[in-house]
Amino acid sequence: MKLPESFKNKMIRLLGEDGYEEYEKSLQNPMYNCLRVNTLKISVEKFLKISPFELLPVPWTKNAFYYDASKFTPSKHPFYFAGLYYLQEPSACLPAATIPIEPGDKVLDICAAPGGKSTELACKLKGKGLLITNDISASRLKALQKNIEVFGARNVVITCESPERLSGYFNEYFDKILVDAPCSGEGMFRKSSSMITAWEQNGNAMFADIQRSILKEVAKMLKPGGTILYSTCTFDPTEDEDQVMFLRSLRPDLKIIPIEKHTGFVEGNPEWSSFENADESLRGTYHLFPHLVKGEGHYVSLLQSQDEPGGFEANAYKFKSYADIRIKKPNEDIEEFFKHIISGIDLNLVEIGKDKLFLVPENSPELRGLRIMRRGVYLGELKKKRFEPSQSLAMILKPENFDNVLKLSSDGTLISKYLRGETLDFDSEEYDGQYDKIPEDGWTLVCVDDYPLGFGKMTKGTLKNKYLPGWRLQ
Numbered sequence: 001m002k003l004p005e006s007f008k009n010k011m012i013r014l015l016g017e018d019g020y021e022e023y024e025k026s027l028q029n030p031m032y033n034c035l036r037v038n039t040l041k042i043s044v045e046k047f048l049k050i051s052p053f054e055l056l057p058v059p060w061t062k063n064a065f066y067y068d069a070s071k072f073t074p075s076k077h078p079f080y081f082a083g084l085y086y087l088q089e090p091s092a093c094l095p096a097a098t099i100p101i102e103p104g105d106k107v108l109d110i111c112a113a114p115g116g117k118s119t120e121l122a123c124k125l126k127g128k129g130l131l132i133t134n135d136i137s138a139s140r141l142k143a144l145q146k147n148i149e150v151f152g153a154r155n156v157v158i159t160c161e162s163p164e165r166l167s168g169y170f171n172e173y174f175d176k177i178l179v180d181a182p183c184s185g186e187g188m189f190r191k192s193s194s195m196i197t198a199w200e201q202n203g204n205a206m207f208a209d210i211q212r213s214i215l216k217e218v219a220k221m222l223k224p225g226g227t228i229l230y231s232t233c234t235f236d237p238t239e240d241e242d243q244v245m246f247l248r249s250l251r252p253d254l255k256i257i258p259i260e261k262h263t264g265f266v267e268g269n270p271e272w273s274s275f276e277n278a279d280e281s282l283r284g285t286y287h288l289f290p291h292l293v294k295g296e297g298h299y300v301s302l303l304q305s306q307d308e309p310g311g312f313e314a315n316a317y318k319f320k321s322y323a324d325i326r327i328k329k330p331n332e333d334i335e336e337f338f339k340h341i342i343s344g345i346d347l348n349l350v351e352i353g354k355d356k357l358f359l360v361p362e363n364s365p366e367l368r369g370l371r372i373m374r375r376g377v378y379l380g381e382l383k384k385k386r387f388e389p390s391q392s393l394a395m396i397l398k399p400e401n402f403d404n405v406l407k408l409s410s411d412g413t414l415i416s417k418y419l420r421g422e423t424l425d426f427d428s429e430e431y432d433g434q435y436d437k438i439p440e441d442g443w444t445l446v447c448v449d450d451y452p453l454g455f456g457k458m459t460k461g462t463l464k465n466k467y468l469p470g471w472r473l474q
Contacts, residue, residue: 001027001028001189001190001193001196002196003024003027003189003196004196004199004200007186007199008020008024010235010236011023011235014235014237014272015289019291022291023289023290023291025291026190026289026290026291027189027190027290029190030069031089031190031191031296032066032089032090032294032295032296033066033067033068033069033087033089033090034058034064034065034066034067034087034088034089034090034093035053035055035064035065035067035074035085035086035087035088036061036063036064036065036085036086036087036088036093036116036119036120037063037064037065037084037085038083038084038085038086038119038123038151038152039063039123040122040123040126040127040151040152040153041082041083041084041151041152041451042084042451044062044063047084047085050079050449052072052077052079052410052411053067053072053074054067054068054071054072055067058090058093058294058295059262059263060093060094060097060098060260060262061090061093061094061097062097063123064088064090064093064097066090066294074087075087076473077410078408078410078415078419078448078453079410079448079451081150081419081448081453081471081473082447082448082451082452082453083150083151083152083395083451084451086116086119086120086147086151088116089191089295089296090293090294090295090296091187091233091288091293091295091296091297091298092116092117092233092295092296092298093116093120094231094288094298094300095117095178095180095229095231095298095300096116096117096118096120096121096124096178097120098229098259098260098300098302099121099176099178099227099229099302100176100227101121101124101125101176102124102129102175103124103125103126103127103128103129104125104128104129105125105129105130105175105176106129106130106132106173106174106175106176106223107121107125107129107130107131107132107174107175107176107177107178108131108132108133108134108166108170108174108176108177108178108218108221109121109131109132109133109134109177109178109180110134110163110166110177110178110179110214110218111134111135111136111179111180111181111182111214112133112134112135112144112180113135113137113140113141113143113144114140114143114144114147115133115143115144115145115146115147115148116147117178117180118131118133118144118147118148118156119147119148119151119153121133121178122148122151122153122155122156123151125155127154127155128155129155130155130156130157130361130363130364130365131153131155131156131157132156132157132159132166132170132174133148133156133157133158133159134158134159134160134161134166135160136160136161136162136163137160138160138373141158141160141373144158145158145373145374146470146471148374149377149391149392149395150395150471151395152395152396154359154361154376154377154396155361155362155376156361156374156376157361157364157367157372157374157375157376158372158373158374158375159367159370159371159372159373160371160373161370161371163213163214163216163217163218164217165370166217166221166370167217167218167220167221169314169365169367169369169370170220170221170312170314171220171221171312172220172221172222172223172224172310172311172312173221173223173311173312173313173314173365174221174222174223174226174311175223175225175226175227176226176227176228176229177218177221177222177226177227177228177229178228178229178231179214179215179218179228179229179230179231180231180232181207181210181211181214181230181231181232181239181243182207182210182211182214183207183211183232183233183234183239184198184199184202184203184204184207184234184236184239185198185199185233185234186199186233186234186235186236186297187232187233187234187235187288187290187296187297187298187299188233188296188297189297190290190296191296204234204236204238204239205238207234207239208238208239208242208243211232211239211243212243212246215230215243215246215247215250216250218247219247219250219251222251222305223305223309223310223311223312224253224305224307224308224309224310224311225304225305225306225307225308225309225310225311226304226305226309226311227257227302227303227304227305228247228254228302228303228304229300229301229302229303230243230244230247230300230301230303231298231299231300231301232298232299233296233297233298233299234297234299235287235289235297235299237269237272237273237274238274239299240268240285240287240299240301241268241269241270241272241273241275241278241282241285242273242274242275244256244268244282244285244301244303245273245275245277245278245282246275247303248303249275251305253305253306253307254303254304254305254306255281255303255304255305255306256281256282256284256285256301256302256303257284257302257303257304258281258283258284258302259284259285259286259300259301259302261286262293263293264288264289264292264293265286265287265288265292265293266286266287266288266289266292267282267283267284267285267286267287268282268283268284268285268286268287268299268301269282269283270282270283284301284302285299285300285301285302286299286300286301287299288300314365314366314367315365315366316363316364316365316366317360317364317365317366317367317375318366319351319353319360320351320352320353321347321348321349321350321351321352322334322347322350322351322352322357323347323348323350325352326347331382331387333382333385333386333387334357334382334387336387337380337387337389337443339403340402340403340404340442340443341397341401341402341403342400342401342402342403343400343401344396344397344398344401345359345379345401346359349361349362349376350379351375351376355381355382355383356378356379356380356381356382357378357379357380357381358375358376358377358378358379359376359377359379359396360375360376361375361376364376377392377393377396378390378392378393379392379393380393389443389455389466391454391455391467391468391471393455394445394446394452394453394454394455395452395454397445397452398450398452399445399447399450399452401445402445404439404440404442404443404444404445404458405439405444405445405446405447406435406436406438406439406444406445406446406447406456406458406463407435407436407447407448407449407450408434408435408446408447408448408449409433409434409435409448409449410448410449412431412433412434413430413431413434414431414434414435415434415448416473418446418453418454418456418463418465418467419453419467419472419473420472420473421465421467421469421472422465423462423463423464423465424456424462424463424465425461425462425463426438426461426462426463427461438458438461439458439463440458441458441459441460442457442458443455443456443457443458444456444457444458444463446463446467453467454466454467454468454471455467
């Protein structure tokens, strides 16, 4: 791997000759891989009991574990399709693990795609409070939306807006804000040589400007007493220490909160900053270098407002509740499907608009005028006098929430057929032992063991597959 000479000289200044030599050697080694357990669906302890993979803990994240990619392919296992875990680069787990989210918080992930950090923020909220997860790129939001839906997160609003537009709606609104900023990507050179090419084309200054433009708006949206986590996957102080100092210049009430130090973490350095007032508190922020930790390059800092808690409260979102409509004029097709749902859905939070139903987050704010990609959970649609449930509805349910369930074994051929979108016939002896019992005719919640995957429709021993085409096993 040939590194640009200017980058090499900078890294020698940061690491010293010996440190740089070790860093350069580390780029020849394979990347580390990890999975992060979805604690919305399963506890870490329970997952470790059923995991088919050999796992070792990632030190800085309680629910993340290394696996050997030469032995295991977690992305092909049915548990992945059930949303029991997210595959993530180990160092990238640190920001969401570090920000102190509490259930009930109002949280913003402002540069969220593809959603790895947002899914963990949703886990930490435990279904209470609100997560607004945003990205300015509509194409990148497709992956974000899928990951949120696979994880079964309910209290999420997905937006596609610029920071400037968001700050106009959310002055001093959020308790916690995560800024995993667009950056020059120096920490990801081992992942792809294209990152080196991009670095040579763009350098650090362009991204430092982008970061400042984001932080200007983020500073307006944090409540007094709130907390910001700023992170990048680069090493350059102009994108790291300098941005922390810039943020503090915008909000003098912000104090750096020291992050828990793990083996291999390198303290932020005030001497690397171009700010004259850079102080020793920067040593409470940390760089991760790939020759010192089992992961790629990263920088993480945590800042908390020292002002008294307070802030702006947005108006509540007004919506047409299906619970109100069904009293006057219930829809027979929707009612017929809802008979199958024993529990797990609060009809007071179900919004009906034209032919579609959504489960709206409780206490969702009014966001009229913003580009909303998804508010809560899409439940399904009325089609030719029948209600067609959505894939995302299946992902928020549990087997005990539905009256007609098919549990498939995680290691049989039947589960693979379902995930590929094939029709399932239960008249073959080859499938014996791969399912618990044949469900009754009608809508069926299909699970891998106790974890929902999607829907099917049973008719006389044959299950018509309703698994979402775009999610199917290839």
